[in-house]
């Protein structure tokens with residue numbers, strides 16, 4: 185565990201508060217990185233695997249709530265808001281947009297540590313934020329949007345469609361190679377599946393489920409090409425995902 189210290193990102197524009205938080209978190213055995221604003225914070229998240237974020241709401245010109253929202257759109261990394269804006273509204277909005285906890289300034293050092301430990305316990309598995317924040321690509325097709333970073337598929341009417349990890353991997357394989365026939369073997373490769381259980385039949389099953397979820401009024405977006413495999417039938421446009429810095 186010694187080399188696998190949890191890394192905490194402190195987002196705070198006040199250097200004295202950053203120092204205070206850093207000292208106490210390091211004393212507790214956490215590795216600490218700092219950011220003083222939004223751009224900085226997103227850059228740190230893209231280059232480090234962060235296990236937890238403490239986030240100030242008043243970040244000079246940047247808005248901490250907006251930042252929390254952008255982070256949450258891409259990652260499940262735990263966020264504890266540590267803020268001098270102690271209003272109930274901020275607290276409620278903060279928790280509503282997915283912050284895990286909220287601490288008002290001036291804070292008590294022991295309280296902050298207790299909250300950090302509690303949130304860490306709840307989210308025991310390590311969060312790897314690096315990939316979430318590096319990949320910002322999204323695909324558009326036929327009114328649909330597939331946001332790779334957020335692992336989100338949105339229907340033309342704006343409703344999100346839930347996909348399993350494998351369905352999502354399969355969809356992105358198609359989106360990267362639209363209007364081309366892909367064999368079942370190719371699709372197995374794209375799934376990165378070294379699982380011997382993945383037979384061609386399993387590919388058919390995943391395609392079947394994906395097809396149902398991608399159902400539109402018109403024709404199927406995924407066509408069966410007899411004897412060869414499958415083809416994603418419509419044009420795909422690569423765009424920047426929403427909320428990219």
Ligand code: CA
Nearest residue numbers: 197240242243
């Ligand atoms: Ca501040």
